[in-house]
Amino acid sequence: MKLLVSPINNEEAISALKGGADIIDVKNPKEGSLGANFPGVIKAVKDAVGGQKPISAALGDFNYKPGTAALAAYGAAAAGADYVKIGLYDIQTEEQAYEMLAGITEAVRTMDNVPKVVACAYSDYARINSIDPALLPAIGAKAGVDLVMVDTGVKDGRSTFEFLNEAHLKDFVEKAHANGLETALAGSIKFDDIEAIKDIKPDILGVRGIVCGGDRSTSIKQELVEQLRARLS
Numbered sequence: 001m002k003l004l005v006s007p008i009n010n011e012e013a014i015s016a017l018k019g020g021a022d023i024i025d026v027k028n029p030k031e032g033s034l035g036a037n038f039p040g041v042i043k044a045v046k047d048a049v050g051g052q053k054p055i056s057a058a059l060g061d062f063n064y065k066p067g068t069a070a071l072a073a074y075g076a077a078a079a080g081a082d083y084v085k086i087g088l089y090d091i092q093t094e095e096q097a098y099e100m101l102a103g104i105t106e107a108v109r110t111m112d113n114v115p116k117v118v119a120c121a122y123s124d125y126a127r128i129n130s131i132d133p134a135l136l137p138a139i140g141a142k143a144g145v146d147l148v149m150v151d152t153g154v155k156d157g158r159s160t161f162e163f164l165n166e167a168h169l170k171d172f173v174e175k176a177h178a179n180g181l182e183t184a185l186a187g188s189i190k191f192d193d194i195e196a197i198k199d200i201k202p203d204i205l206g207v208r209g210i211v212c213g214g215d216r217s218t219s220i221k222q223e224l225v226e227q228l229r230a231r232l233s
């Protein structure tokens, strides 16, 4: 299982890299769960990581704005992102989700370095009135994304496991794989969740809070990334 760690700047990116992260996921928690950071930060992290690991960029927790989302994906990829990650936050229907995702895959398809497109739905979809992640594998496959993900939309410490049980998450992973997609699981994951995660078998585990020592508003600590990496192997 690959480990995706979400830094906000170069210093944290280097801690994540040295700790053994497989994907360095630039984000800006001040702007939400999948808050987007500035192109300059993505470029700086890309330079700092120096090609040792791929860079991912969160594009934002989106409402229904397919053009804005496609442009954000294009911009993040132009800034060096190898993965672009869109949050379907205020998206209620399958048609809306498809249009958002198809707009992105179409926008980046002809770029020199085509990024992997990650479509993220939220485990706490009911409380934010968003689309059920269970629908995402089929929509994502039709829209041509590479990866589907589940994260929490509200970062109040409640984990994905409080909203979706292990059977739901396994079903999500299996449906995605059956559709030829990779999967990522995130959402205030704790060390106690690791055995369940190994059982669910996502391709990628995404984290921030756990490697900050529990409070995602503080900084990523290399030793916690190392501990998590060791527990996943």
Ligand SMILES: O=C[C@H](O)COP(=O)(O)O
Pocket (backbone or CB within 6 Å): 004, 006, 025, 151, 152, 155, 186, 187, 188, 189, 206, 207, 208, 209, 210, 216
């Ligand atoms: O992409 C992963 C997220 O940054 C997860 O953050 P979190 O572990 O603090 O919920």
